[in-house]
Amino acid sequence: MSVQVNIPTGTAENLPRVSEWHRLLRVFFFRRVVIFGTIVILAFIIVAIFAPFIAPYNPYKQNLNEILAQPSKEHLLGTDSLGRDTLSRIIYGARTSIVIAVTTLSLAAAIGMTLGLLAGYYGGWINVIIMRFIDALMSFPMLLLALIIAAMLGGGLKNVIIALGVGMLPGYARLMCGQVLSVRENDYVLAEYAIGASNMRIIFRHIFPNCMPPLIVLITMMMGLVILAEAGLSFLGIGIEAPAAAWGGMVAAGYGYLRTNPILSFAPGLAIMLVVFAFNMVGDGLRDALDPRLRGAL
Amino acid sequence: MTSYIIRRLLQALVTLFIVSLLIFLGMRFLPGDPILMYMGQDTITHMSFEQVEAIRHQFGLDKPLVSQYVSWIYGVIQGDFGVSIAYREPVIDLMLKRLPISIHLGFLTLIIFNLIGIPAGVICAIRRGGWLDTVITILANLGITVPVFWLGILMIYLFGLYLNWLPIYGYTSPFTDFWLSTRQIIMPLICLCVLPIASTARQARSSMLEVMHQDYIRTAWSKGLRERVIIMRHAMKNGLIPVVTLTGLGIANVIAGAVLVETVFNIPGFGRLAVTSVLNQDYPIVQGVVLIVSTVVVLTNLAVDLSYGWLDPRVQYR
Numbered sequence: 001m002s003v004q005v006n007i008p009t010g011t012a013e014n015l016p017r018v019s020e021w022h023r024l025l026r027v028f029f030f031r032r033v034v035i036f037g038t039i040v041i042l043a044f045i046i047v048a049i050f051a052p053f054i055a056p057y058n059p060y061k062q063n064l065n066e067i068l069a070q071p072s073k074e075h076l077l078g079t080d081s082l083g084r085d086t087l088s089r090i091i092y093g094a095r096t097s098i099v100i101a102v103t104t105l106s107l108a109a110a111i112g113m114t115l116g117l118l119a120g121y122y123g124g125w126i127n128v129i130i131m132r133f134i135d136a137l138m139s140f141p142m143l144l145l146a147l148i149i150a151a152m153l154g155g156g157l158k159n160v161i162i163a164l165g166v167g168m169l170p171g172y173a174r175l176m177c178g179q180v181l182s183v184r185e186n187d188y189v190l191a192e193y194a195i196g197a198s199n200m201r202i203i204f205r206h207i208f209p210n211c212m213p214p215l216i217v218l219i220t221m222m223m224g225l226v227i228l229a230e231a232g233l234s235f236l237g238i239g240i241e242a243p244a245a246a247w248g249g250m251v252a253a254g255y256g257y258l259r260t261n262p263i264l265s266f267a268p269g270l271a272i273m274l275v276v277f278a279f280n281m282v283g284d285g286l287r288d289a290l291d292p293r294l295r296g297a298l
Numbered sequence: 299m300t301s302y303i304i305r306r307l308l309q310a311l312v313t314l315f316i317v318s319l320l321i322f323l324g325m326r327f328l329p330g331d332p333i334l335m336y337m338g339q340d341t342i343t344h345m346s347f348e349q350v351e352a353i354r355h356q357f358g359l360d361k362p363l364v365s366q367y368v369s370w371i372y373g374v375i376q377g378d379f380g381v382s383i384a385y386r387e388p389v390i391d392l393m394l395k396r397l398p399i400s401i402h403l404g405f406l407t408l409i410i411f412n413l414i415g416i417p418a419g420v421i422c423a424i425r426r427g428g429w430l431d432t433v434i435t436i437l438a439n440l441g442i443t444v445p446v447f448w449l450g451i452l453m454i455y456l457f458g459l460y461l462n463w464l465p466i467y468g469y470t471s472p473f474t475d476f477w478l479s480t481r482q483i484i485m486p487l488i489c490l491c492v493l494p495i496a497s498t499a500r501q502a503r504s505s506m507l508e509v510m511h512q513d514y515i516r517t518a519w520s521k522g523l524r525e526r527v528i529i530m531r532h533a534m535k536n537g538l539i540p541v542v543t544l545t546g547l548g549i550a551n552v553i554a555g556a557v558l559v560e561t562v563f564n565i566p567g568f569g570r571l572a573v574t575s576v577l578n579q580d581y582p583i584v585q586g587v588v589l590i591v592s593t594v595v596v597l598t599n600l601a602v603d604l605s606y607g608w609l610d611p612r613v614q615y616r
Contacts, residue, residue, distance in 0.1 A: 040417050132309075136316035139592040139599070143554035143574060148584060152324060182376040228445055233557055235447045236573055255562075262455050264411075267449030277443040 004080050034285035040278035048094040057085035058090040059245050067262050076269050079285040080253060086264060089245040090271050096157075096246045097275065101226045108168035113215065115169075116176025118237045121184065121203060131177065142167035143232055150238045160239045162184055164229055168222060174217055179211035186210075213290040220286050224279035230273045247272045303604060310600045317592045318374070322367050368507055379586035384578045389586040392571065399469055400556060400568035406487055407552050416504035416541060418495070419502025423510060423537070434499060441496025446555050449564035450489045457485065467564040482563075489559045494548050496503060501544055506537040539610050542602065549598050553591055 018168030029035055035290075045052055063083035093187035119130040137145070142164075149163035170251045183189070184207060192202045233239040240246040248269040254264025345353075361369075373379070378435050379389035418438070422431040458466035465482050472479040509515065509531055518528045557569035564570075570589060575583035 006532075031606075043299065052593060088435070120387035130314055134317055135309075135313045135596075136320060137590075138552075139317055139595040140588065141557075141591065141595070142548040143557055144591060146589065147557070147572065147576050148588060151579065151584070224443070228443075231445050232447065235445075235558065236561060248445070248447075251445070251451065255451055257450065258455055259459055265448070265451050269445055269451070271444050272448065273440075273443055276445075277440065280439065280443055 002079040037278035037281035055088035057088040059088040067076040085241035086175045097167040112172025115125040115259040120177040120180025223284035224276040380582035407490040415495040415498025419499040422503040423506030438496040447558045469565040509537040
């Protein structure tokens with residue numbers, strides 16, 4: 001038996017959707033700091049994409065006649081110990097950050113969410129095995145875990161991504177598992193069971209979409225966290241290898257010239273802070289808009 | 299209740315078992331021969347094949363993985379973490395030397411961040427929208443953002459090099475020279491505390507806000523109780539439970555922060571040991587440090603879970 005629901009299509013399908021979007025946007029941009037964060041993130045992405053056009057110098061080109069130059073009209077933020085332009089290196093560092101953050105989070109989210117989905121949906125011993133494994137991963141402080149994985153695999157972009165990805169994975173698995181457990185209890189899932197829908201259909205048509213809002217918030221929040229963690233790793237000298245520009249590594253390299261050229265450390269650190277702050281604020285805004293229950297939970 | 303404690307203990311044991319398995323397998327699947335773990339690259343290249351095989355036999359590396367794991371874990375339980383490649387000293391001695399330093403810093407951090415973070419969050423919640431709330435919220439948002447190693451460098455520049463108030467690196471035991479020790483740990487402690495204070499304040503604020511809307515708080519107001527009583531006796535008891543449950547995470551954060559802060563300030567603690575041994579590929583130390591740290595985290599989480607029922611009698615143990 002099929003049930004015909006008679007709702008005038010004009011109001012039910014079009015209007016509420018529009019106003020829902022309006023509501024989301026209004027809540028999202030309610031605080032000025034979220035607008036600021038959005039602008040910073042957009043600028044960050046643009047700078048990363050168009051780095052070769054924006055950067056005044058080649059970030060890798062050494063100029064031994066101009067080592068450790070103070071900020072001037074030619075070099076707005078001075079040059080480092082190899083005569084490379086600091087501003088250009090910061091601009092290219094944005095590329096490194098964003099590439100690592102996006103790929104790490106995609107990796108962590110894909111694996112973590114799958115594990116969480118399996119654990120939450122099937123329950124039983126699958127849940128026990130997956131969640132104990134996740135607990136074990138969670139008991140390593142993330143930075144330490146990334147440090148060890150990076151040490152085992154060696155440096156380089158790919159290995160940093162794997163290391164940070166494994167560190168980020170438990171958060172997604174946990175949240176997804178919890179979400180699935182609560183979404184699974186809804187009547188519409190029961191209804192699907194009753195009409196004999198396959199597990200795949202229930203998971204992908206009903207459970208997965210309804211689990212998404214808090215996960216989107218988590219992904220945004222974690223952008224800041226990944227950038228911070230990557231900076232920490234490269235500060236320790238474990239992340240990205242030498243000539244490539246990474247903000248954390250630049251802070252570490254500048255540390256040695258703190259007395260004479262403090263800007264070498266200050267400027268890249270400020271870049272890290274600005275971008276992480278922006279992602280956190282946008283994450284807060286998204287959380288308010290998408291899932292008010294999460295307020296303060298992250 | 300008893301059955302819950304036993305189950306929870308067993309769960310923690312299983313987690314620790316998986317942790318040890320991950321560490322063991324991780325170290326075994328390292329690129330290269332596990333014998334490098336004990337000998338170091340230089341020594342090996344000067345040996346004949348037979349000599350290497352003899353050592354392999356001596357360390358039991360020719361046995362099956364399972365029995366290798368069992369003998370490793372058996373040693374660990376007895377405090378035998380192997381011998382460091384770089385220092386040529388038992389790992390346990392190296393760790394015991396650094397443990398007091400990390401405990402000193404970690405313990406102070408734990409006290410300070412709770413003493414500042416919780417009241418800050420509570421004040422924000424009570425005076426929601428006021429100037430104090432605005433200021434603290436902004437500071438907390440900056441606190442969860444700032445890279446601690448960079449903050450450390452900024453402070454070294456300002457207080458160490460520019461104003462010349464504080465020593466810029468090193469660690470002295472408070473029992474040797476209390477004054478110097480205190481001056482040396484001020485900046486590292488600030489760095490270590492910033493993130494936990496900020497996240498504790500944020501958490502305390504939001505959960506207190508939630509509690510302040512509850513019916514029983516309105517009842518308390520209408521009974522004519524004083525604000526202080528309502529907040530201290532009624533709201534905080536419930537509002538701070540989520541804050542306490544995050545202590546485990548807080549400790550993990552402090553340990554991760556210690557890795558960076560000890561590097562910046564050149565403090566010979568646990569975190570610094572982890573970093574240098576990772577860079578030196580001194581795997582026995584890495585193994586030992588990770589095992590200890592994750593055991594601490596697992597046990598803290600266990601303690602938090604068990605204290606849950608005491609904090610919130612409504613919790614049903616299942």
